[in-house]
Amino acid sequence: MTSPRRLRMLEERRAALETCGYCPKLCRETCPVSEVEASEALIPWGKMTLTWYAARGDLTPDRDVARLPWACTACFGCRERCEHQNPVAPTLVAARAAYRAEGLAPAASERAHARFLQKRGRLHERARELATGDEDAGVALVVGCGYLGARGSEAQDIVRAARALFGAVRVLGGCCGVPLAEAGDAAGARGLRDALLEEARGRSLVVADAGCAAALRDAGAETLVEAAASRASRLTRLPQPSEPLRYHDPCRLARGLGLVREPRLVLERALGAPPAEFERAGSNTRCSGAGALLPFVMPETARGIARDRLDEHERLGGGTVVTACATSLAWFRAQGARAVDLSTLIARSLLGG
Ligand code: SF4
Ligand code: SF4
Incomplete structure (x- = not known):
């Protein structure tokens, strides 16, 4: 007899999955995805519980089940409502990696992943264009791939604001890794993050984008808005x-x-x-x-x-x-x-x- 196919999830995610699995869906009203898509499978409880079933072998991991962790904006709304502060968003991101390893990532996510890798070199170049004569600066600035890739002037505004606040800043060319992590490429994300932190080494880290800043907080990142608020005068x-x-x-x-x-x-x-x-x-x-x-x-x-x-x-x-x-x-x-x-x-x- 063959054992059922299971989703290979890291052991440290089990507690978070079980917590939702045994919960009477207390955060069901908070999810922006299920607010628009009226589906029980898309409330936080549904996404976590069906992932849990797949991880313990009660549900065969297939393309339909694999779509569930991608039905999340990582808004932290459910965690805020949850008595346990259950980390739903990072657990679902970890599930994306597990499904991707099985070859079950949604095609649209794979296209986004490929597109991001394709344009990363251009984003690096764009960041370096914004960096002029700043090699010795004590402050390292992460503009954010989203701003670097946009057509507007926000990337320049970020650099101007940071220079006005700190004097010289070194504009980093690297990426925090979040776009790859969200596509289920955990190893790729780690590689980008490590390279970025190496680029910043020895400098204090300032970050403009909310998503990059949240991902880099544990590395000591300060946001541009905090820097501005603390110099409000x-x-x-x-x-x-x-x-x-x-x-x-x-x-x-x-x-x-x-x-x-x-x-x-x-x-x-x-x-x-x-x-x-x-x-x-x-x-x-x-x-x-x-x-x-x-x-x-x-x-x-x-x-x-x-x-x-x-x-x-x-x-x-x-x-x-x-x-x-x-x-x-x-x-x-x-x-x-x-x-x-x-x-x-x-x-x-x-x-x-
Ligand atoms: S996040 Fe918390 S409130 Fe929401 S289903 Fe999971 S355990 Fe329940
Ligand atoms: S973190 Fe994800 S699952 Fe939780 S409320 Fe936000 S979109 Fe929904």
Whole structure:
């Protein structure tokens, strides 16, 4: 008799999977994915429990089951609601790696993975173009692949803001590895992260993008917004905006790093008044739909999540959305919204213009 096929999950993930498996679904209302896709399998409990079944051999790992861990934006909403603070998002990212090792990763994720590797050299070059005469700087800056790859001026704004705050900064060409980790390539992600930390060695690390910063916090990363908030007296008031600026808390900044006060402090200094708010804000923020490859793997769902945020934004009076996350910025703009990055406002507030 042959033993059932099991998903090879690391032993350290078992406790997290079991915790959800035995839970009466207490966080079911929090998930942006299942809010748009009314499916029991897509609530956090469903994704974790079906992964658990696959790991213990009660469910055959196949392409349908393998899609479940990709139905997550890594927004940390369920962890926030959970009495156990169960780490659902990192567990599902680990499950992606396990499924990918079985050759079961969704094709769209594999395409995103290949595309990222293809453009990584260009992103490195772009970062090096932004780095001029900074080899000896004591501060290393991670701009973020999302900003480096975007058409707008955000990458330049980030470098301008960092130089205004710290003087010389060394702009790093490397990547924190998150895009590969989210595609299930754990080894590739580790390699990129290690290379980046080697590039930063001996310098203090400053990071602009919320996702990169959350991933690099354990290596001592400070965010650009924290740096600006702790030097708030240097921020000057911007000209009165012609329409409201509404701050959208990026999940990984607000829930991942607990940075809720700092962006508001910076915005209040720059705008002369607190920013407009979404109904659910701070650690209770709702996701933009852009995270963890959801726009690649479940584009309609990701669009539906963003639409919900933008409908709320319009209902509350509209204006421009402010964010501090490269993928949210691009995703809101892709839905036709006016959106600006916090680092652009920081650069303008520090330097004028
Ligand atoms: S994350 Fe927590 S609340 Fe949600 S299903 Fe798992 S154990 Fe239950
Ligand atoms: S981290 Fe967010 S998207 Fe992922 S399962 Fe939890 S609530 Fe859903």
